[in-house]
Amino acid sequence: MNREQKMDMDAVRYIVLGVAVIIILAVLMFEPGWKITRYDRESIEVQVVEKEITEENGQELYLLYCQEADGKESIFEINQEAIGERFNPADVYKQIRKEKYYKFRVATKEEFDSHYPCICGAVKLIDGYTESTEATK
Numbered sequence: 284m285n286r287e288q289k290m291d292m293d294a295v296r297y298i299v300l301g302v303a304v305i306i307i308l309a310v311l312m313f314e315p316g317w318k319i320t321r322y323d324r325e326s327i328e329v330q331v332v333e334k335e336i337t338e339e340n341g342q343e344l345y346l347l348y349c350q351e352a353d354g355k356e357s358i359f360e361i362n363q364e365a366i367g368e369r370f371n372p373a374d375v376y377k378q379i380r381k382e383k384y385y386k387f388r389v390a391t392k393e394e395f396d397s398h399y400p401c402i403c404g405a406v407k408l409i410d411g412y413t414e415s416t417e418a419t420k
Contacts, residue, residue, distance in 0.1 A: 334376065
């Protein structure tokens, strides 16, 4: 094989490789094989009014009945998947006290396939509603 034939073969190889990369990128752009869902988590300030441990489908649910600054009542769940591997839902539940004020990061129930919106990550004890939260009443 002479030099010109080798150059022609290399050129064809690079053209085929380039076309293959473009086809793969086009397929990934228009039909990704995965679905990326991003959920928004909000921080809320609540007063814990009541706590309950209930069982559904053979699984314990740790529920917190809370009241927001505007008087709206909400129910939140402490879920293992939502709080992560470092925490145990039973321990988190025990540490949260009734009639105290907390700041929670909350995820929708769909995000963790739970029965109620879930508390995510750390729970912060606060001295009452902040001024910005009270202003939204």
